[in-house]
Amino acid sequence: MASVPWLRRLLLGVALLVVLVPALIGGCVTWVYTGAAISTAGSTDFRNELAIPPLAEGALDPDGTRIFDLEMRTGRKEFRPAQTTETWGFNGDYLGPTLRARRGERVEVRVRNALPEASTVHWHGMHLPAAMDGGPHQTVAAGASWTPRWTIDQPAATLWYHPHPHGATEQHVRRGLAGMFLLDDENAESLSLPAEYGVDDLPVIVQDVKFTGSGFDNAHRIFRNAGFLGEQILVNGTLAPYREVGAELVRLRLLNASTARIYNFAFADERTFALIGTDGGLVPRPLTLDRVQLSPGERAEIVVRMRAGERTVLRSNPLEAGLDFWNQRFSGGDDRFDILELRAAAALRPSPPLPAALAALSVPDGAQAARERHFDLNLAGINNVPMAMDRIDLTVTRGSTEIWVVRNADGMPHNFHVHDAQFRVLSVNGGPPPAPLTGAKDTVFVAPDSTVRLALRFDGPADPDTPYMYHCHLLWHEDQGMMGQFVVVEPGQTAGTPPGHGH
DSSP states (O other): OTHHHHHHHHHHHHHHHHHHHHHHHHHHHHHHHHHHOOBOTTTOOOOEEOOOOOEEOOEEOTTSOEEEEEEEEEEEEEEETTEEEEEEEESSSSBOOEEEEETTOEEEEEEEEOSSSOBOOEEETOOOOGGGSOSTTSOBOTTOEEOOEEEOOSOSEEEEEEOOOTTTHHHHHHTTOOEEEEEEOHHHHHSOOOOOBTTTEEEEEEEEEOEETTEEOOOOOTTOTTOOOOSEEEETTEESEEEEEEESEEEEEEEEOOSSOOEEEEETTOOOEEEEEETTEEEEEEEEESOEEEOTTOEEEEEEEOOTTOEEEEEEOOOOSOOOHHHHHHTTTTOBEEEEEEEEEEEEEOOOOOOSOOOOOOSOOSTTOSEEEEEEEOTTOBTTBOOOTTOOOEEEETTOEEEEEEEEOSSSOEEEEESSOOEEEEEETTBOOOGGGSSOBSEEEEOTTOEEEEEEEOOOOOOSSSOEEEEOSSHHHHHTTOEEEEEEEOTTOOOOOOTTOOO
């Protein structure tokens, strides 16, 4: 009988554990969930003038080739007073110059890698030969150089460049390696659009960051399956930026250069704006919107009307991305950020009204598609097959049009980027695409449990040995193997062997 009190204490202790442990776990999860949402909306002091990346128009060779020089290098930048952060950049300490060329021009980019490790430079959105694409097969060793050459053969558009080393893309982009590449053509130049770079035509390169001490904090916080999500916003490398503008109409070239975060851009006063361009160039006619959502890698050109003496804030609102309760919180869907304050001068230069028509779409409608392919997006790999550098996944015929059906199969946010080709979004979940997806695209968000149908035309040039990539552009997902490879071949040709993987 003496053991009964001891047994009672044991049973009581077990009962308490049964009650307390779940409560403790539940309390921790609740605490993490509650603390996961971030907001700077309405509390940003906009103390720093927005930096504008220098415009590099290159030098013309005697044969008319436009030559650019880019050096990847380490640097140090004072994002915050008296705190210097170690960075990477092109031709400077952080980000890179805005390159600019016209349709029909031959360009040459002399890339030098002064970093302590190998990297690449990929021309995101550019139609060019696979050997010049800057994907993971075009690695530039530390101390080495690479000089791609190609002819600009696509409409005016806002493109960008960034590293693409297999397995390390997220870290290289996060350290600061990115820049815009603007294309012009006769049609765009003939339109009455805001077009003075840095004045009424502003690059807006948006990145999320987190600092620990003076350095970047690149850690993935708990439950962040999307990848790195920061707590502050850099625009063109500027924290809390403002920009004074002197024209009635201002063009913002929005680039989501973050590695995982999706932005739902709108103005704090809910004013409307005109969407005039998507990833691949101008849309057929201006579209009046009050928000535009961009996943990593996507671009949008918008035009906003200003009134003399006023201020307005570009903001990112909570996402409307089809995320479930868990992913909405832990993939940044509930976060709100002030992005950029525009300050209008006391007197503004008059701007001509926007044209009613902008540009005909150059992407196919899918009517003449030669075949249809299916892609299931899953963190384990596209179609459950992780990326392999020595395996060519698809072979497409030069000059053909295909329909690619892309489905998000695993519940977390993904998007889909195709190298070399711009595409038309034919449908989203069987219905017509929303207005922001009606232009030429090279990157598209694919919400959980949703399906998009894309029409792509592969205009070459053919190269059976050198592949292009298709992948999720949430860069940690890409690094984990959510990527595949395709080659473009002449009719009747078969795929060869990727560079460096011959027998």
